[in-house]
Amino acid sequence: MGINIGICETEAKNALCRELRSTVVRVHIDDPTGFEDLVQYEDVVDLKTAKKAVGDWEAFIKRNRINEETDAVYMSKVKKDEDIALLAPLAKKVCTGWVPMEGVPEDRKKDLMAVASKDDIITGWDQLEFDEMNEMCAKCPLSWDKGRGCIGAFGPNNSKLPEIAAKYGCTITASAPRSAELHIIFSPDDAEKLLREIVVLKEALPKEGKVYVNRYKGPVERMEAVAKISVAERCGWFFF
Template sequence: MGINIGICELEAKSASCAELKKEIHKVMLTDIKGFEAAAEFDEKVSLEEAARLFPDWEAFVKRNRLNAEADAVYLEKIKNDDDMAVLKPKAVRTATGWVNLSKLDATAKKKAVEASAPENRLTGWDLVEFDEMNKMCSECGLSWDKGRGCIGAFGPDNGALPEIAAKYGCPIIASVPESAKVKKRFSPEDGKKLLAEVDKLNAVLPDEGKMAVRRYGGPLERVGAVAKVSVDNNCGFFFF
């Protein structure tokens, strides 16, 4: 397993994605009670029922270009109008758990967001096309990973760099494995300290041998890039 490092991008005013990530469009809830009017539903027919309605199953799947491994037949996937007419009366309407915030007033929207977990929110950033997302990341001032974005690899979780850092009195890099476990957030002030640690370790790494230089020169370069972005943009960083 490897350890990654990222910028706390929402703390930086210059982040290309910040406003989009703050725009929450939908939330996934375990209980949609009270939000039914804005909830999204699936209309589906069980595989058993659909197979009974369409004995020539292969032909049915082929003409509608369905995934043969789906857990049910979802009406939104049906392309043949005649098949839709047969399936519609047998369809069961079930809540997906998603709630469309645009259909709620401000008070209800706030309640829905508070009832959702952060990872169960669909933001404006999630709706950006992949190529456009890559372009925005590459042009963003927080992009430290050679134009690939503000999140990248630190190194393996069993590497010796933290041990070397501890040996030379560099507490932030020494604590990386533990910090990654709890996703500890470091401040821009920590970024200044991290820059100093990187300078110190770059100076002493040759004393640890050529292998250490080859193995850990890259991670130190990446950590230094993150620290610089953190300081320059007054935002934190974290390992995970």
């Protein structure tokens, strides 16, 4: 998969996505105990019951534009009034586990965030379409990767750049594989140190051979761009 480098956008005051990434829209919890008044429920008809009730299943999913691979019929997806009237009496309320965060008191938000896993938290940023994300990234002053965003490639797992960096005492660059593995977040002070390492590496790579200059020019430039953003915005950064 390789190693990448990025910044902590929510710490950067000028990041256009900061507010969206910081706004939790909804969370998913495995156990609704204690949150029964907040969790969402869905009216659902099991597949066997629904197929028996509607008769012509193919016609039903076509007119309601329901995915043919659905595992049940979710009433919120049924569009035709006659089908709603037919299936509504057969539906059962099923807990979805999702909790909309708008209007939830702060103390209960904290409780929800404590039990929700990171992968079960949806922010305003997550709800954007890819085209909207790309457009915002292109306009963002923190988009250091030539307008493509604030995440870029450091190199493959077998990159020799960390080995070369270690040879010249560039400890942060040398630590990239291990830092990515340990999910280490570097500080703006570390970024200042990285900028000093960049100077050393730019002088060292020609000594190692032209092939390494060509191969690692890009990663060195990307590290430099990240470090400058980190120092200017006083935000963290990381390898991953």
